[in-house]
Structure formats: structure tokens, C-alpha cells
Amino acid sequence: MTLHTLEKTVQNEKLIFTNQRALFWEKNNSLIISDLHLGKTAYFRKNGIPVPSDILEDDLERLDELIQHFEAKELLVVGDFLHAGKNTDFELFEIWRKHKLELKITVIKGNHDLRHASFLSNLNIVIIEDFLFKKPFTFIHIPENTDTRFSISGHLHPGVMVKLEKRKSVRLPCFRIAENQIILPAFSKFTGLDTQCCQDFECIAFTEDLIFEL
Numbered sequence: 564m565t566l567h568t569l570e571k572t573v574q575n576e577k578l579i580f581t582n583q584r585a586l587f588w589e590k591n592n593s594l595i596i597s598d599l600h601l602g603k604t605a606y607f608r609k610n611g612i613p614v615p616s617d618i619l620e621d622d623l624e625r626l627d628e629l630i631q632h633f634e635a636k637e638l639l640v641v642g643d644f645l646h647a648g649k650n651t652d653f654e655l656f657e658i659w660r661k662h663k664l665e666l667k668i669t670v671i672k673g674n675h676d677l678r679h680a681s682f683l684s685n686l687n688i689v690i691i692e693d694f695l696f697k698k699p700f701t702f703i704h705i706p707e708n709t710d711t712r713f714s715i716s717g718h719l720h721p722g723v724m725v726k727l728e729k730r731k732s733v734r735l736p737c738f739r740i741a742e743n744q745i746i747l748p749a750f751s752k753f754t755g756l757d758t759q760c761c762q763d764f765e766c767i768a769f770t771e772d773l774i775f776e777l
Contacts, residue, residue, distance in 0.1 A: 564628045567774045569767060573745070574699040574713050579633075580738055582769035583625055584750045586715070587633045591697060594635040596626070597704070597717025598643040598673070598749035601656055618753045619652050623659045626750070630666065638666055639695075641717045641747065642673025642704025644683070660686050671695055673704035673718060706746050713743050720749040722756025723766045723777060734758055737768040737777070 567582040579587040586595040599622065630638065660668075669689045683690055694703040699713060706716040721739040726732045739746040739761050746760070766777040 564625050565771060566629075566632060567769070567772070569774045569776070576699065578745075580767050580769075580774065581629070582771065582774040583629055584736065584748045584752075584769075585626075585629050586738070586745070586747060587629075587635065588700075591637070592633075592635055593637040593639045594629055594633055595639045595641065595702075595715060595747065596750040597641045597747040598720060598751060598754060599626075599640060599645075600643055600749070600751045600754065601645050601652060618751070619655055622751050622753075623655065627659070627663075630663070636667060638668045639702060640668070640670045641702050641715060642671050643717065644670045644673070657686065669695065671702050671704055706744060708743070710743060715745045715747065717747045717749065719746055719757050719760045720754050721746050721761050721766070722748075722758045723761045723768050724758050725768060725777070735768045735770060737761060737766040740765040740767065 564583060569580045571578055571580065577589040579589065581587065584596065587593070588595060601619065626638075629635070664687065667689070668687070669691060670683065671691045671694060691702075694701055696702075696712075701707075701712045701714045703714050703716050705718045707714050719739070721737050722734050723737045724732050725735055734756050736748040736756055738748060741764055768775060768777055
């Protein structure tokens with residue numbers, strides 16, 4: 564994993580954006596991600612769609628390296644931690660979790676978590692039904708547009724089209740930033756990108772080798 568970062572002050576708090584699809588909140592010592600979609604690859608294979616078996620392993624390895632790099636005390640997941648309930652992929656996460664028992668994990672339920680998250684409590688994972696407020700941020704899965712609070716959310720899998728030379732362009736994942744919200748990219752690389760949701764918004768896009776503002 565090659566880590567690149569970009570620091571911004573948001574709501575008088577230092578936030579560190581990374582090219583590894585995660586956000587670090589320095590004051591709270593929290594690594595914040597969205598849309599891990601744990602179990603998605605096993606769900607696809609179960610339904611006859613061949614996908615590589617090492618996608619989740621790569622996601623967990625990247626997550627592990629981020630936690631170690633920032634010395635994070637909490638992993639905060641703003642929804643869609645799961646994809647389709649407990650399946651064979653979950654065994655990999657259980658092994659990973661046993662080596663990270665000192666890490667506090669908090670999951671705000673997303674639309675994929677609504678009916679499948681109850682068993683997570685057996686792994687000492689705190690489950691939040693709707694939203695979590697930690698001054699000055701509200702953590703919620705589906706983005707909200709309100710002037711009364713600043714939210715950090717996920718769900719949309721934001722992406723942006725970046726024009727290159729010779730009329731070519733490339734689609735990149737990004738953080739979408741507005742006056743009252745930040746929308747995180749999907750942490751799992753096994754997801755699509757919505758390049759329409761970032762039009763007319765500030766974005767922080769990234770590749771494996773760099774991170775930059777648009």
C-alpha cells in the first residue's frame with residue numbers, strides 16, 4: 564500500500580484525507596470509512612458470478628495498515644459495513660477482528676446493514692441504528708442536506724471524471740465536500756462509481772499514487 568494524504572481543517576477540526584479511501588479524524592483518533600460491503604464477493608460467488616477471492620483480503624490488509632499508520636483507537640464505519648448478511652467472507656473478518664480486539668469499532672447502520680447487523684455485537688462491535696453525533700460532526704450513512712449540522716456519510720460511492728490529454732478522461736473515486744457535509748468514497752474497491760453526484764461540488768480525488776483537490 565502506498566499512502567498519500569491531504570490535510571484540511573473542517574469545522575475547526577483537523578481531518579486527514581487519504582488515497583486509500585479513508586478519513587482520519589486526528590482529535591478523536593478515529594479512522595472513518597464507509598461501504599466496506601463485507602461479504603459481497605462471497606454473495607456474488609454463491610449466485611454463480613465468478614469474482615476473485617482475494618478482494619476482501621486486500622481490503623482488510625489495507626485497513627490494517629491504515630490503522631497501524633495512524634495508530635487509530637477507533638474504526639468508525641458510516642454504513643454498509645455488510646453486504647448481505649453472514650457468509651463465508653465473514654470468517655476472514657472474524658480472524659482479522661481477533662487480532663484487533665483492542666480496537667473500538669462503531670458501525671452506523673446503512674441500507675445493507677438493516678436486517679443483517681445483529682450478529683456483529685458478538686464481536687464487540689457497537690451498532691448505531693440511525694446516526695451518531697460527535698461534536699462537531701454527525702455520522703450517518705445516507706447523505707443529508709441540512710444547515711443545522713455537518714454530516715459525514717457514504718452510500719453514493721462518489722467518483723469524478725478527470726480529463727486528460729488528447730480528449731481522454733478517467734474515472735476516479737473521490738471525497739465529495741460541501742459546506743455542510745463530506746461524502747466518503749466506498750472503502751471496498753469492489754464497488755461502482757457515481758460520477759454524477761459530484762458535479763458542482765468540491766472533490767478530493769485520488770489514485771494509487773497521488774491525491775489532489777478539484
